Amino acid sequence: MPDSADYRQRLALINRLSSLPATQLDxxxxxxKPTQGLIPPSTAKPGDRASALFEWAESPMGCGLEKLRHVLEAVLQDDSDYGLPDTKPxxxxxxxxxxILIDAVWTEVEDRLRQSLHNAILIRLDMAEQRSQVSRPWDSQLRTADQAPQSLAPDTHILEVFDRRDxxxxxxxxxNPGSGKTTTMLDLAAxxxxxxxxxxxxxIPVMFNLSSWQSAKQGITDWLLSELKLKYGVSQKLGQTWLQQKTLLPLFDGLxxxxxxxxxxxxxxxxxxxxxxEGPSRLLVCSRIEEYELYAAKLVLNGAICxxxxxxxxxxxxxxxxxxxxxxxxLQQDAELLALVRTPLLLSVSILANEGIDLEQWQQKQTTQERMTYLxxxxVERRLHEAVKSQEYPAGKQPTAKQTRHWLVWLAKELRQTPQTEFLIEGIQxxxxxxxxxxxxxxxxTILFVVFLAVTLSSFVLELHIGFLIGTLLGVIAIINCALDQIFLSENFFLSRTGILNGILLGLFMTVIIGTLATATGSVLDGILWGFSWGSFSGFFGSILLGLKGKEIDNKNFPNQGMWNSLRNTVLQIGFLTGAMTIASGFINAILNGSAIMSLLLGEKVFTDSAILMNHFSFKVLTFELFSGAIQGSISGFIIGIIWNLSSKSISGINCLKHVCxxxxxxxEGNIPWDYARFLNHCTERLLLQRVGGRYRFIHKLVQEHFAAMEP
Incomplete structure (x- = not known):
């Protein structure tokens, strides 16, 4: 039995492991390199992963606690000065x-670093300064004695270069491909x-991928505004303000x-x-060196490293x-293979796929491309067949390797057809x-779904033949809508105080105007009734219409968020219209048609179609008119809400139906599984995809290109 000192040391070790950030624990x-399948994936609780690692280390098959302590100290020492802390200050x-933007970027950097294959390499990459690769603004006046590449000091961090005065x-x-450009950019972003x-x-550093830039007709400012909207949900107005005030520090990848x-x-x-x-005060650009050296034009930046x-x-x-x-x-005996694994990406791939590599077959490949394809x-085969304790699927219910490969091949081919490197489930078109x-x-x-819903819901509150009429009308509209061949994403909305106040002021204005006109053509009581009823109605609707605003920044935090927003907005829109029409119609009907009540109370005789001059019937009439108007209003609001949501291409309801269909x-067709988000999360566990919020990307561009080259 271990003594108390040994027990305390063991407890301290397990506590240190449990408190590590996910990137350091990985x-x-x-x-x-513990036995495959023993350690839960990165999506599991840190304490569970740390406990599993500790148990393996002290087992007969493990590395021993001393080796565990040594590696832990080395990792902590390596990351002592750089990297994101476990808890965001x-x-x-x-x-x-x-x-909100800082939180979104922080999460993106943290998640991408944690899921990066380069985390398998505990080596800080060497860098060489290459001033000749950029056109510095002062180079026309300043002659440099030597523009040959100069190696920087070992263990130089990218931040030190970025902060240099020159x-x-x-x-x-x-x-080169897989050399760690994106990971270096992420290190700087952290x-x-x-x-x-x-x-x-x-x-605020914000990462953009230049692969989505369309043409020379699209200015960089316009492109940045569209990317801010797509990636972080930033409104155009807010994006323009940030760019003008130089609030953002763009980091460009994928040139x-x-x-x-x-x-x-x-x-x-x-x-x-x-x-x-108009540009920023600071800027970072990443590119493969082979392509960049072919350009006649060079970037007007102050420094370049390779x-x-x-x-x-x-x-x-x-x-x-x-x-x-x-x-x-x-590798020592084969110069071609040795050259291949000199990049962190392919070295990581070699290590993770080591058990599936036949070294003799690998050596027999004739070209660099054949060797890379084999690797x-x-x-891929190793990641597909490895026994992984999935957090997404119960044992025995995981997709087969064949299914996973097929679905990822389809996804890679889809991404190849678009300028985007990231995939949103709600972005499927x-x-x-x-x-x-x-x-x-x-x-x-889609058309039949629209007609079915319209007929069913309309017939629920109206006569059947009217429901069929509405369904037919919406079916025709749906045909036109489908011809547009585009599914529009929905935003999150909120009620602004300024909009509500403006709506109230509108209601007061309408009260005065309509009340004055009614008084001029009738009696004082007519002015009070008409002004108060229509003023309250316009004030209520004005507060909603003027107060309903799209969020200035709406980050994608979970898979398929856009469609869930659309579904929620659909329910809220129909519910709001139904409730608003119920209250407003009941209120107006009760006041106008029950005006006999007011005539008795004020001692003034007012004649309306439903006026009852007998005092003991007055309140019954008021109650009847109130409920009668409320029922009519609720039916009208419900029908208007359905028609509105199933007819307009920019409203939530029709987009939900189109996405589902x-x-x-x-x-x-067999191109996607039933529960797509679950499958994509499963692929992140197998180190084939990365997930940031509700966005997915392949673990590396080379892996995406490899899948895209496969047959479905």
Missing amino acids: TVILAL APTRKDSNEK VGGKLLILG ELIKRANTQPDHP DELPPERQEPVVEQINEWLRSG LEPLTDRQLQCYLNSMKMGELWNT LDAY PVSIADKKNRILYYLS LRLVLFY
Whole structure:
């Protein structure tokens, strides 16, 4: 039995493991390489993962607690100065929208770093400065003695380069595919977002992928506004304000992912944007070096670095520490394979796919592309067949490897057809249906769904033949709507105090105007009744219509959020119209048709169609008119709400129906599973996808391209 001192040491070790940020715990796990399937995935509770790692380490098959302590200390020392803390400090900014954006970027950086394959590499990449790759504004006056690449000091962090006085926060990062450009950008973003969180005057780093830039006709400012709206739900007005005030620090990735004919034009657009004075005070751009060196135009930035390949010593030390001496011996004997794994991505893939690699077959491949394809095939097969304790599916209910591959191939091909690198479930459009017959099926199912709902719901409150009439009318509208072939996302809405106040003022204005006109053509009582009734009605509706505003920033926090927003807005819109018409119609009907009550109370005789001059019937008439008007109003509001939601292409209801029908057709084709979000989350557990909020992307562009090249 262990003594008290040993017990305290063991308890301290398990507590330290449990308190680690997810990224550091993942690093420890990858470095120790425990038996596959024993450690829960990154989506599980940190305490459960730490306990499982501790139990494995002290088991006969484990690495031992001493080795666990050693690796833990090394990871903590490596990350002591850089990286995001486990708990985000309280922001110092007062602007609520800026706080929301900081939270969104913080979460994005944290999630992407945690899910990055590069976390398997405990090596800080070497960098070489290459000033000749950028056109610095002062280069025309200042002659430099040497513009040859200069290696920076080992373990130099990207923040140190970015903050240098001569760079001034305008930097270009170059490198080969898989060399760690995006991860280096994320490392920088982590430090910059910490500053933005604690320093109110520091610009907020925001990551954008240039692959979505359309053409030279689209200015960088317009493109940024559309990306802010798509990615973070930022309104155009707020986005323009932020850009004008230089509140944002753009980090551009994916320059090389644009079609070749659009790559140099976007460089020219960025340069024009920076020279115009509309650009930011700081900017980072990432690109593959091979493509960038072909451009005649160079970015007007102050500095450029190129990520260096891993050295033989780094590879040998790391593979030996991972107990992969056999792999190192094979790589030493084959210069082509050795060159292939000098990038962090492919070294990570080699380690994670090691058990599925036949070294002899790998060596027999003739070209670099064949070797890379073999390596990625081995990685994919390993991730598909590995026994993973899924948080999404119960044991035995997980998709098969064949199904997973097929669905990911379809997704990769879809992403290849769009300029976006990230995937939103609610962003699926009818053009994703390749088969013409199935697209017709989608149109028909949407139209029939609209007609069925309209007839059923309308007949519930009206006569059957009127319900059929409304259903037919909406069916025709649905045909026109489907022809537009676009599903529009919905926003979150809220009631603003200013809008409500303006609505009340509108009601008071209408009370005075209508009351004055009614008094001029009738009696004082007519003026009071008409003015008060229509004034209250217009004030009520005005408060809602003027007060209903879209959020200035609406980040996607969970899968399919846009469609859930649409469904919620549909229910709220129909419910609001039904309730508003019920209250307003009942109130107006009771006052106007029950005006005999007021005539008796005020001693003035008022004649209306329903006037009852007998005092003991007065209150009964008022009650009857109130309920009669309320019933008429509720029916009218319900019908108007249905027609409104099922007829307009920009309203929530029709988009919900179109999305459901589209998902059903894609499921019928076999291109997506029934529960898509569950499947995509499952793929993040297998290190094939990354998830940030409600957005998904492949673990790396090379992995996406590999899936896109496969046959379905």
